[in-house]
Amino acid sequence: MTDQTHPEVAALLARSHRLGADPRSTNYAGGNASAKGTATDPVTGEPVELMWVKGSGGDLATLTESGLAVLRLDRLRALTGVYPGEEREDEMVAAFDYCAHGKGGAAPSIDTAMHGLVGAAHVDHLHPDSGIALACAADGERLTAECFGDRVAWVPWRRPGFQLGLDIAAIRAANPRTIGVVLGGHGITAWGDTSEECEANSLEIIRAAERFIEDRAAARGFGGPGDAFGPVAAELRPLPEAERHARAAALLPLVRGLASTDRPQVGHYTDSPVVLDFLSRAGHPRLAALGTSCPDHFLRTKVRPLVLDVAPDAPLAEAAARLRELHAAYRADYRAYYERHAAADSPAMRGADPAIVLVPGVGMFSFGRDKQTARVAGEFYVNAINVMRGAETVSRYSPIPESEKFRIEYWALEEAKLARMPAPRPLATRVAFVTGGGSGIGRAIALRLAAEGACVVVADRDGGAAERVAAEIGSADAAVPVTADVTDEEQIAAALRTAVLAYGGVDLVVNNAGLSLSRSLLETSAADWDLQHRVMARGSFLVAREAARVLVEQGMGGDIVYISSKNSVFAGPNNVAYGAAKADQAHQVRLLAAELGAHGIRVNGVNPDGVVRGSGIFAGGWGAQRAAVYGVPEEKLGEYYAQRTLLKREVLPEHVANAVFALTSGELSHTTGLHIPVDAGVAAAFLR
Known part of the structure; x- marks a missing residue:
């Protein structure tokens, strides 16, 4: 004001x-x-x-x-x-x-x-x-x-x-x-x-x-908030929280892929007491089939949800197979709904996938063009549950006719409202998982991907650093932090589960976590060698393997990007462990590109030169060590690196982030197995 x-x-x-x-x-x-x-x-x-x-x-x-x-x-x-x-x-x-x-x-x-x-x-x-x-x-x-x-x-x-x-x-x-x-x-x-x-x-x-x-509820002797939905069905009781979240994380990538058949969607998971109680009641299938009523509700939730009808503890393979069957039926039903009511001047059908998927014992998955839209769709369905409960308490839930819902959903004025929405950003609907995201190159990548519309999971061994970067990006609708050491298989698996529960899945993985020790061959200990290979070679493998499980299950393709180094092809002094680990990463790019291409997953790499300013590695002692090797003051190391390049320019974290965006924004959709140099031109590191 x-x-x-x-x-x-x-x-x-x-x-x-x-x-x-x-x-x-x-x-x-x-x-x-x-x-x-x-x-x-x-x-x-x-x-x-x-x-x-x-x-x-x-x-x-x-x-x-x-x-x-x-x-x-x-x-x-x-x-x-x-x-x-x-x-x-x-x-x-x-x-x-x-x-x-x-x-x-x-x-x-x-x-x-x-x-x-x-x-x-x-x-x-x-x-x-x-x-x-x-x-x-x-x-x-x-x-x-x-x-x-x-x-x-x-x-x-x-x-x-x-x-x-x-x-x-x-x-x-x-x-x-x-x-x-x-x-x-x-x-x-x-x-x-x-x-x-x-x-x-x-x-x-x-x-x-x-x-x-x-x-009226008290007069009818209702003892709980969902009694209006009928008695609790023992076979539909909610799973314990840990089991519930594990099952949600296992099912969500598949469900997100199905819900993205017509266009990519971001997901949201809700297991609030209201939702779990509704899904545990015998009457929930009848009420869910009636759909929502208030226009503000069904414009976001669609006219009705998809409801999984297998037991919460059924084998995952059985649940997955049934979800595929129900999704095919949902799409056929939605097309029939459209064809029943569409007139010659009706807008084209916008998409036949569900916005709400209800899984008894587990909770609700909701989907939208971004995280906020997905979250709000879920919130509106909670409102709809409350409405159903109130109506069933005092009378019988009787939403407006299906024909009237269609008139609202495919109203020319609603179409005009959608047309006024701004064009989506290049990475809208994409979920990025960035390791080493708490500082330096990883932070720059996380910020750039978020600025281009991606939801970002900021993973770092330093949980506080990950939290600061996620907060810098914005609310949980835009970024979430996870504490994860890439050398620990369990931590990586937990971090990917967090990503799935936060946004429905993962589309873009950046293997950036790294460290370096600058020592000659004779000074390099086995522990030095093992540490650098655990973090970069083994760590990248573990992240790529766990992420690939999600990417393959989604069936939406995706990107894996390795932040390697010009040292993967350049033989510099006093650098044997680091260079060898980076060469390992570089070949992982080629191997995984060959293996994952059949799933539409592209694997590429970025080879930066020494990134001094803003780099966590250089600030941790690597800069001083490399400066000593080259005989220059540490504060002049960036200038030294720049002067040995063809373009005479210093490489900054933002330049590496630019390359990641170029690889993943869609303009290079037919490129995989590529390494992009971001080194201002180091002739000795030219790829051959």
């Missing part, structure tokens, strides 16, 4: 933030809020009535002034005189642009008419679980009257739009005592003369619905 923020706007934003931050009130990016007030027209200098309303695609909890659409109320209300009727109501959305006041502002949402036509200064439209439970109950109209009396009215299901705004405005005008409405199959709308009154009315509706459901 600025110093010139209108008082009504300030109140609107504060109210939006409070409501949006409480998951009982609404879900992420769900609902909208508005305020009306008088401002000065900059052209005439006269007062003008305006409405500020959350724009399309915004989120109440994080709403800013720039996320508001600002419209003149006289023009918006005048649209009622030219409204062509329900059959052509979508045309009214374009008319909102002619009601705009001033420059900029967010695109008006489909709910703009609801806010503008209702005769109240402040309006909230929200998607609380308790309100949607009444809205989706088979006898929702009767229950609304029983719960609220005449303070809240019932509006039968109608797709959001201009006509819904007219209907609600008419109810408000005819019933001055009403504080809001329950929208059948959808949510609630409340209003007030002040921001405080509007918020209080919204919360009154939400809390009254919560109490109404809780009282």
